[in-house]
Amino acid sequence: MASIPAIPYQSSWRSRLVENKNFLGAVFMIPAAGILLVFLAWPLLRGIWLGFTNATLGREGRFIGLGNFISLAQDSVFWLSVFNTFFYTVIASVAKFALGLWLALLLNHNMPFKAQIRAFILLPYIVPTVLSALAWLWMYDAQFSVISWLLTQLGLIDRYIDFLGDAWNARLSLIVANVWRGIPFIAITLLAGLQTISPSLYEAAALDGATASQRFWHVTMPLLMPIIAIVMTFSVLFTFTDFQLIYSMTKGGPVNATHLMATLSFQRAIPGGQMGEGAAISTAMIPFLLAAVLFTYFGMHRRKWQQGARDD
Amino acid sequence: MTDASNSAIPTRATGDSTGMDFLTSLPRRVVTVYIPLAIFIFVLLFPFYWMTISAFKPNAEMSSNRNANPFWIVSPTLENINHLLFNTDFPAWFWNTMLISTAATFVSLFASVLAAYAIARIRFKGADQVGGIIFLAYLVPPSILFIPLASIVYELELYDTSWALILTYPTFLIPFCTWLLIGYFKAIPYELEECAVVDGASRLQILVKIVLPLAVPGLISAGIFAFTLSWNEFIYALTFISSNEEKTIPVGVLTALIEGDVYNWGALMAGALLGSLPVAIVYSFFVDYYVSSLTGAVKE
Numbered sequence: 001m002a003s004i005p006a007i008p009y010q011s012s013w014r015s016r017l018v019e020n021k022n023f024l025g026a027v028f029m030i031p032a033a034g035i036l037l038v039f040l041a042w043p044l045l046r047g048i049w050l051g052f053t054n055a056t057l058g059r060e061g062r063f064i065g066l067g068n069f070i071s072l073a074q075d076s077v078f079w080l081s082v083f084n085t086f087f088y089t090v091i092a093s094v095a096k097f098a099l100g101l102w103l104a105l106l107l108n109h110n111m112p113f114k115a116q117i118r119a120f121i122l123l124p125y126i127v128p129t130v131l132s133a134l135a136w137l138w139m140y141d142a143q144f145s146v147i148s149w150l151l152t153q154l155g156l157i158d159r160y161i162d163f164l165g166d167a168w169n170a171r172l173s174l175i176v177a178n179v180w181r182g183i184p185f186i187a188i189t190l191l192a193g194l195q196t197i198s199p200s201l202y203e204a205a206a207l208d209g210a211t212a213s214q215r216f217w218h219v220t221m222p223l224l225m226p227i228i229a230i231v232m233t234f235s236v237l238f239t240f241t242d243f244q245l246i247y248s249m250t251k252g253g254p255v256n257a258t259h260l261m262a263t264l265s266f267q268r269a270i271p272g273g274q275m276g277e278g279a280a281i282s283t284a285m286i287p288f289l290l291a292a293v294l295f296t297y298f299g300m301h302r303r304k305w306q307q308g309a310r311d312d
Numbered sequence: 313m314t315d316a317s318n319s320a321i322p323t324r325a326t327g328d329s330t331g332m333d334f335l336t337s338l339p340r341r342v343v344t345v346y347i348p349l350a351i352f353i354f355v356l357l358f359p360f361y362w363m364t365i366s367a368f369k370p371n372a373e374m375s376s377n378r379n380a381n382p383f384w385i386v387s388p389t390l391e392n393i394n395h396l397l398f399n400t401d402f403p404a405w406f407w408n409t410m411l412i413s414t415a416a417t418f419v420s421l422f423a424s425v426l427a428a429y430a431i432a433r434i435r436f437k438g439a440d441q442v443g444g445i446i447f448l449a450y451l452v453p454p455s456i457l458f459i460p461l462a463s464i465v466y467e468l469e470l471y472d473t474s475w476a477l478i479l480t481y482p483t484f485l486i487p488f489c490t491w492l493l494i495g496y497f498k499a500i501p502y503e504l505e506e507c508a509v510v511d512g513a514s515r516l517q518i519l520v521k522i523v524l525p526l527a528v529p530g531l532i533s534a535g536i537f538a539f540t541l542s543w544n545e546f547i548y549a550l551t552f553i554s555s556n557e558e559k560t561i562p563v564g565v566l567t568a569l570i571e572g573d574v575y576n577w578g579a580l581m582a583g584a585l586l587g588s589l590p591v592a593i594v595y596s597f598f599v600d601y602y603v604s605s606l607t608g609a610v611k612e
Contacts, residue, residue, distance in 0.1 A: 024515055025436025032427035032486050035419075036449055039461065040483040044452060047460035058466075099352075106349045109341075117353065119599045124356055126595050126602070128544040130562035131584035135359040138366060138577050144374065146362060146382050184356065185606070192607035241453035244546045248566050262455035269459045270551055282456040293451050 048286070050279035057273040068280035078281065081259040088175060088260060089240045095179045096239075097232055100186025105220075107187065108194045118188065125184040133248040136177040140164050140249075167257035170250055174258055178245055186231055193227035194220070229295070237292045241285065261285050363588075366581035367392055374577055392578035393586070402583060404557045405564035408474060410590070412560060413542035415478045420485035420538050421531065427486070428493035429519050433505070443494065450487035457483070458551045465552050476552040477560070481542045488541075489534040492605055496530030497523060533605035536598045540591045561587040 051068055055061025072078045107118060124132060139146055140163035148160040163173045197220065205215045243262040246252065252259035252267060259267070261281055269278025336344075366374065368388040396402045430436060431443045461480060462471075470476040500523055508518045524531070549560040556568055565583040569576065595602055 021434055022436045025430045025434040025439065028426040028430035028434060029442065030426075031423035032446070032490060035423060035479070035482050035486060036446070039464070039480050040449055040452060040457065043457045043460035043464055046464070047456060050460055050463075055463075102348070103352050106345055106352070109345050111345070115599075117349075118603070119596070120353065121356055122595075122599075122603070122606075123360060123592065126540055126544075126591055127360070127588040128546075128562045128591065130544075130546050130566050131587050132359055132363075134565065134580055134584045135363040135366075138575075138581060139359065139362055141575075141577075144382075144577075149382055180356065180359070183352075188603060189607050192603075237451060237453065241455040243455045244562075247546075247550075265455075265459065266547070266551075270462070275459055275463065279459045282459060285456055289451070289453070289456070293448065 047279050048283050050276055051283035052280075053276045055275040055279075057270070057275055061276055064276070068277050069284070072277070072280060072284070077256050077259065078264065080256060081261050081264040081281075082284075084171065084258060085240060085260045085262075087171065088178070088242070089236060092175045092178045092182065092239050093232065093236050095175070096182040096186055096235060097228075099179065100183045101190055101228075103183060103187035104190035104194055107191050118191070122184045122188055124181050125188075129181060129244040130248045132181065133177060133245050136173075136180075137164075137249050140173055164250055165254055167254060170254060170258050174246060174249060177249065178239065178242065181245070182235060182239070186235060189231045190224065190227065193224050197223050233292050233295050237289060240288060240292070360588075363581050363584050366577055367585045369578060371578055392582040395576075395579050396582045396586065400579070400583075401557050401559070401564060401568065402561075402586070405559050405561045406586075408558060409543060409560040409587075412474050412477045412481070413539050415474075416481035416485060416542045417535055417538040419478065420482040420489050421535055423482065424486050424489035424493055424534065425519070425524070425531075428490045428497055429523060431490070432494045432497040433523070434515070443491075446487050446490050450484070450491065454484060454545075454547050458547050461548070462551050471552060472554050472558055474558065477542075477545070477549055480548050480552070481545060485538045485541060489538055492534050492537075493527065493530050496527045500526050529601065529604075532598060533601040536594060536602055537605045539594060540602075543591050 050061075052063055052065060053061035054064045054067065103121070107114070107121075111117075138144075142160065142162055142165060145160060145163065147163075148157065151157045152160070162169060164170045201219050201223075202215055205219050210218065241262050242260060243266065246258055246260055246263045247266070250258045252263045256264075261284065265278040265281035267278075268274045268281065272278070365383070365385060368390070369385050370387060370389045370391060373386060427446070431439045431446075465471050465476045465480070470479065504522055504526075505518050508522050513521070544562065545560070546562045549563045550567075553559050553563065556564070559568065561583075565580065565587055569580050569583055
C-alpha cells in the first residue's frame with residue numbers, strides 16, 4: 001500500500017531498491033540483528049560447544065566429547081545443585097503464584113489510594129536484587145537478626161535462628177527472599193488481567209446463584225488462565241536460572257547446600273577457571289528452558305484460540 | 313495509547329468486580345480485604361524500612377544489647393553515608409552505572425525502534441518469523457550466556473571496560489523493547505503514513521517525523537524499563553569487570569564493601585539505600601509507564 005504512489009520522475013535502480021520492502025526491512029533490522037547475533041546467538045552456540053571441550057580461563061581447549069557430562073554425572077555436588085534448582089523453582093513458584101494471585105484479587109477491590117498502593121507494592125521488583133538481598137542478609141544475621149529479635153520478644157523462640165548457617169534453613173530463607181521479590185511482578189500483571197474481565201460476567205453469575213467461590217473458579221480462573229500461563233512461564237524461567245540472590249546471600253554455601261545450577265556453573269567457570277565444565281552445567285539447563293518456552297508457546301496459542309484468534 | 317489505558321483503568325476499576333462490593337458489609341471487608349492487604353504491604357516494604365534505618369544507625373546501636381528496640385534510632389548518624397561517599401569507590405561505581413545504563417538504554421532504543429518499525433510496518437517477507445525469533449531471544453537467560461560471552465568479550469578486548477556491558481546489556485533489552493514498541497507502532501493508523509508517502513516523504517522521514525512523535529509513551533515505557541534493568545544487572549558486570557573503579561553499584565557494594573568475613577552493616581545498608589534511590593526516583597516519576605510496560609510485555 002505504501003509503495004503505490006511511486007514518484008514518477010525518479011525510477012533509477014536506487015529509488016526502486018529503497019522502495020523495496022524486503023531490502024528496507026533488512027536495512028532497518030541491521031542494528032538489532034547485529035547485536036543479537038554477535039552477543040546472543042553466537043555465545044549460545046559457543047556455550048554448547050564449550051561444554052564439550054576442556055577449555056580453561058584463557059586457554060582455548062579441545063574437544064573431549066561427553067567428558068564433562070560424564071564427570072558431572074559422578075559429581076554429587078552437581079546432583080545436589082540440580083535438586084536445589086528444582087526444589088527452589090517449584091516451591092518458590094507455587095508460593096509466588098498463590099500469594100501473587102491473592103494480592104491481585106485484594107487489589108482488584110475498590111479502595112482509597114489504590115494507585116499509590118500499587119506503586120509501593122512494585123518496589124521490591126524495581127530495586128536491584130543484590131541490594132535488597134543485602135537487606136535480607138542483614139535481617140537474617142545470625143546474631144542481630146530483627147526477625148529473631150521479634151520472635152524472641154513474642155516468646156515464640158528462645159534461641160536466635162541460624163537462618164543461613166544450616167542447609168535447610170538456608171534453602172528456605174532464600175526461597176522466602178525470592179518469593180518476596182517475585183510477588184509484585186505476578187500480582188501487578190495478574191491484576192491487569194483481572195481488570196480486563198467484564199464485571200457483567202460476575203453479575204450474571206451472581207444472578208444465576210453462583211457463590212463467591214464458584215464465581216472465582218468458574219469465571220475468574222478460566223478467563224485469567226492464558227495470562228497466568230505466560231506470567232508463570234516467565235516466573236519459572238527466571239527462578240530456574242536465578243543467580244543474583246543466591247550469589248549475594250550464600251554464594252552456594254553452607255558447604256554447597258544452596259548451589260543452584262547457575263551459581264555452580266559460575267563457581268566452576270570463573271573463580272575455578274574450568275570454563276568447559278561450567279559451560280556443560282549451563283548446557284544441562286537448556287532442555288528445561290526449552291520445555292518452559294514450549295509451554296509459553298502453547299499458552300499463547302490457547303489465548304489466541306480463546307479470543308477467536310484475532311490476536312494480531 | 314498509554315494515556316488511554318491509564319485513564320481506562322481507574323474508571324473501570326470503580327465499577328469493577330467491586331461492582332458487587334456493596335453486598336459485603338464493612339467489618340467483613342476489613343477482615344477479608346484490608347487486614348491481609350496491610351500485612352502484604354508491611355512485608356513487602358519492611359526490608360526497605362530496615363535498610364533505611366540501618367543506614368542511619370551508629371554502629372554502637374546496631375549491635376547493642378538485645379533488649380533495646382531495634383526498630384528505632386536513638387541518635388541518627390550520617391557516619392555510614394560519609395564513609396561510603398568519601399572512603400570507598402562508591403561515587404565511581406555510581407557514575408559507571410549511570411553511564412552504562414544510559415548508554416545501553418539508548419543503544420537498545422535505537423536498535424529496537426528500527427527493528428520494531430520494520431516488523432510492524434514495513435512488513436518485509438518473514439517479518440512475523442523475525443518477530444517470533446526476537447521474542448524467543450527474550451527467553452534466553454543471561455546465566456547460561458555469561459561463560460561463552462566472557463571469552464567473546466575477552467577476544468574483542470573489551471574485558472574490564474564499560475563497553476563490555478554497554479554492548480552486552482542490549483541482548484536482553486532489545487528483545488523486550490522491540491516487542492513493546494511493535495505494540496505501540498501497530499496502534500498508529502496507516503493513513504497517517506500514507507499521507508506522508510503521497511507528500512513524498514521517505515521511510516526514514518516517516519519514522520522520525522510521524523511515527524516516533526506518536527509513539528512517545530511507548531518510547532518512555534521502553535526507556536524506563538531498559539534503564540532499570542541495566543541498573544539492576546549483576547552477572548555480566550560481575551564476570552566482565554575486575555578492577556574496583558570500573559565496577560557497577562550492585563557488584564561494587566557486594567564485592568568491595570564486604571571485607572572477608574567482616575560485615576560493616578551500616579556502610580552496606582547505606583550503599584544499598586543510595587544504590588536503590590536513583591531507580592526508585594525514576595520509577596516514582598513514571599509509575600504508570602512502568603506498569604504499562606510490565607503488563608504490556610506480558611499481554612502482547
